[in-house]
Amino acid sequence: MDIHTDAHSFSQMIQAIPLLNDDKPVSIPALKASCAACSMHQLCLPMGLADADIDRLDKIIGRRRRLAKDDALYRAGEPFRNLYAVRFGHFKTYQVNAAGEAQITGFQMAGELLGMDAISGDRYRCDAVALEDSEVCEIPFGNLEELFGQVPTLLRHFHRIMSSEITREQNVMLLLGNMRAEQRFAVFLVNKSARYAARGYSPTSFQLRMSREDIGNYLGLTIESVSRLLSRFKKMGLVAIDKREVTLLDLVRLKAMAAGTEQCSPMA
Amino acid sequence: MDIHTDAHSFSQMIQAIPLLNDDKPVSIPALKASCAACSMHQLCLPMGLADADIDRLDKIIGRRRRLAKDDALYRAGEPFRNLYAVRFGHFKTYQVNAAGEAQITGFQMAGELLGMDAISGDRYRCDAVALEDSEVCEIPFGNLEELFGQVPTLLRHFHRIMSSEITREQNVMLLLGNMRAEQRFAVFLVNKSARYAARGYSPTSFQLRMSREDIGNYLGLTIESVSRLLSRFKKMGLVAIDKREVTLLDLVRLKAMAAGTEQCSPMA
DNA sequence: CGCGGAATTGAAAATACTCAAAATTAGTGG
DNA sequence: CCACTAATTTTGAGTATTTTCAATTCCGCG
Numbered sequence A, B: 001m002d003i004h005t006d007a008h009s010f011s012q013m014i015q016a017i018p019l020l021n022d023d024k025p026v027s028i029p030a031l032k033a034s035c036a037a038c039s040m041h042q043l044c045l046p047m048g049l050a051d052a053d054i055d056r057l058d059k060i061i062g063r064r065r066r067l068a069k070d071d072a073l074y075r076a077g078e079p080f081r082n083l084y085a086v087r088f089g090h091f092k093t094y095q096v097n098a099a100g101e102a103q104i105t106g107f108q109m110a111g112e113l114l115g116m117d118a119i120s121g122d123r124y125r126c127d128a129v130a131l132e133d134s135e136v137c138e139i140p141f142g143n144l145e146e147l148f149g150q151v152p153t154l155l156r157h158f159h160r161i162m163s164s165e166i167t168r169e170q171n172v173m174l175l176l177g178n179m180r181a182e183q184r185f186a187v188f189l190v191n192k193s194a195r196y197a198a199r200g201y202s203p204t205s206f207q208l209r210m211s212r213e214d215i216g217n218y219l220g221l222t223i224e225s226v227s228r229l230l231s232r233f234k235k236m237g238l239v240a241i242d243k244r245e246v247t248l249l250d251l252v253r254l255k256a257m258a259a260g261t262e263q264c265s266p267m268a
Numbered sequence C: 001c002g003c004g005g006a007a008t009t010g011a012a013a014a015t016a017c018t019c020a021a022a023a024t025t026a027g028t029g030g
Numbered sequence D: 001c002c003a004c005t006a007a008t009t010t011t012g013a014g015t016a017t018t019t020t021c022a023a024t025t026c027c028g029c030g
Helices: A003-016 A051-060 A141-150 A152-178 A181-198 A212-219 A223-235 A251-259 B003-016 B051-060 B141-150 B152-178 B181-198 B212-219 B223-235 B251-259
Strands: A064-067 A072-074 A082-088 A091-096 A102-108 A127-130 A134-140 A205-207 A239-242 A245-248 B064-067 B072-074 B082-088 B091-096 B102-108 B127-130 B134-140 B205-207 B239-242 B245-248
Touching (some): A051 A141, A051 A152, A064 A072, A091 A212, A102 A212, A134 A141, A152 B152, A181 A212, A181 A223, A223 A239, B064 B072, B091 B212, B181 B212, B181 B245, B212 B223
Antiparallel strands (some): A091 A102, B091 B102, B239 B245
């Protein structure tokens, strides 16, 4: 309901952001992306590509899309045309079952690819929603497929990305299938830590972009359990938390808990 | 311990199976596969390929491998060279965490592809173990990648297969994240039913190839819970079971339970 | 026929959930 | 900018589903 206001203030904010395109004139409002200039190109699809090949990739990349908090990038059932690479901001993807209950299947951050689950059915399989004001590169999949024939390095990297997504999901299955609540939560925090570290941010201090409810849903726990877990971790000196700003005070112990080597007292 | 005996009797059995290769002389003991002649080629990698392209695929396919029950097709940590397509038999794949606990991430049957999670790390990420005497086609991934450049249809289908694997795992996340035990088990049965139906087998009567323990592990439940569930379903007239031979007596109601539309009484 | 692994069943315990209320935070309008 | 309202989060108490531990039973196999 108040998304409109958000979107408006966000579009004002956008004006202030310097455009990174410099190679060619920018057509407004359809911003074109430039992988070479993107800070995420070491993590994203163009990883490891020669400059010439990055240019070819740039040519097929569609416009950028900006989304305000709570905007849907796509929704389950919509026809699949594009993959999306997150430029900045954060997203969540979730599936909705027949009974209308949602399961969050992932949280995505800058440099990560969205929409790969849609390739097989020609329709998006889940909803992708921005957790904050965000920007993505639109990657028309048909064009990408054509490019695969010309840039084998790109194809190989794409396969690696899809493969890691499979691996990531297997790790979540492991988490949901045989970890207790406290271990799940430790894994969650340590995983966030590592991903921020990979992007040059602090591994011990970051903002949780999602609500407690989202965390709980992702971890297969209720919001109350997440809240209690957080309180307990705080009491144990493992973390400090102010609103959604987390500081990991004892990353060593958190990692041990995530690995299952160490455990703390019951919920009490 | 009696695996050796199994393997021996199995290798005897193998002698009796007529070889399907006819194009060229078969080098023994490295059996070559022929996709065109394979009963699974409508479900497997060659799906939708023109005859000429199937031939090209055949040329790169490595030997067939036969495995006795409990044999490992590959183990986590081994270098990744091949994908494997199941010709007949059943497999399970499982990950082992730092604490040594396993989580089964999938059960694979004829026509399904194994090893896709290994592409990103150049090593297998999980163990793949035969649930019964089985056979796979070895698909050297390097060769497959070369073929992708020449057979775009094959590439597209490969992407669809990887994408469906992502989708499948998302569905398991949904199952583990927010379903009660009885719903999980109903989903499990209905899923098996559909996959057998797709292969021309009865959707209402089939053998569970895995132990109760494997089922429990996969569903995030204990073996005791699975056993109780089975007893309850039997008492309700939903299924009949003799050892590992299941008959689904009320597929409609099972589907409703799987969808979350209907639920039965608590564990009592 | 007896051994051993797998499966079933029962009783007790524990983890996490539900329901409910209070406290905190974010958003909105004056 | 502040105050008010709505939403989110925290905390508590009681409950329920599933687990754990233990004892049988069932079956395949030697």
